[in-house]
Amino acid sequence: MPLTERLLLGPGPSNPYPEVAAALVRPMLGHLDPEFLDLLDETSQRLRAVFRTENRLTLPVSGTGSAGMEACFVNLLEPGDVAIVGVNGVFGERMCEVARRCGAEVVRIDAPWGRAIDPQRLLDAQAASPRARLVAVVHAETSTGVRNDVEPLRALQGTDTLVLVDTVTSLGGIPVEVDEWGIDACYSGTQKCLGVPPGLAPVTFSPRAVERIGTRATPPQSWYLDLGLIGQYVGSARRYHHTAPVTMVFALHAALGAVLDEGLEAAWARHERVGALLHDELPARGFRLLAEAGHRLPELTTAWLPEGADDAALRKALLETYGIEVGGGLGDFSGKAWRIGLMGHNAREQNVLTFLAAVDALV
């Protein structure tokens, strides 16, 4: 098999930062080797910088973004708890399913796909169910290209309801302010704007979320994702729980180093700039932007295809002739819209121009 290279402009994975490729071939270390443990500590420290938090319980969970989602719900919910979930796309829907499997009673707050969720509706739902254990929302809905406002949920700090946020497609691409926005639990993934292959799920938990975990009446349903046990390995006890994916931690450490060397604000600005360039250029080619104006993600653009365009044939030609991958639409958007990612290392003007040149040749 030839080694095929692709320009991954879909909804993830993205092409890793060059620093990551070097980290992936580092000699293996044991998961209890002092050198590895130092590197793991530094990785958690770098994650705190990127999440903008002082939270002690900040670490990479083994597994992709979905493992981070499960880790948050399974540790924070007990059977019979009420969970309020905002839903305006695939990942909000998935949160409901995971919460239900934890035995929770789910209160859904739906908004049409392509539009943002009014955070006041989440606050109102909590006021109507003050016993709710958490309010969960997806910051960057990768299925629709919409950014949901998270900051107003800070108002829940004075209640017994925790705020849980999915930042899988936002972390490293657009501002995420865990402490300033009063987020209690937050998970992400390595394969989107962090520019690392799929395989780890950074998470962070506020002191009140840690207290919630510590006062559960029942142990979490998942042994593998039990943060009390994982915390004993990542924390000072260093007790073996499961073998850390050592090479993936090397990769994440390197990518976070690259992002912090560039400067987090500079990385956000780079995503903003290239996303705006794509948004400006697509309409002239017959594409119509799908996500609500004012809530469009720069790192993941959704656009209706030009009238009469053949989705499958175009994406096949884009992949086979130009080596460029983009994502198709999900749900009602299937066959009608594209999802174009400019994430992490891929958020560069050159990639936008390459993509547009290929579109000009094909459409």
Ligand SMILES: *Cc1c(COP(=O)(O)O)cnc(C)c1O
């Ligand atoms: C990709 C994604 C996930 C799931 O991550 P996986 O790495 O596919 O497990 C969860 N939430 C959002 C918003 C995503 O974009």
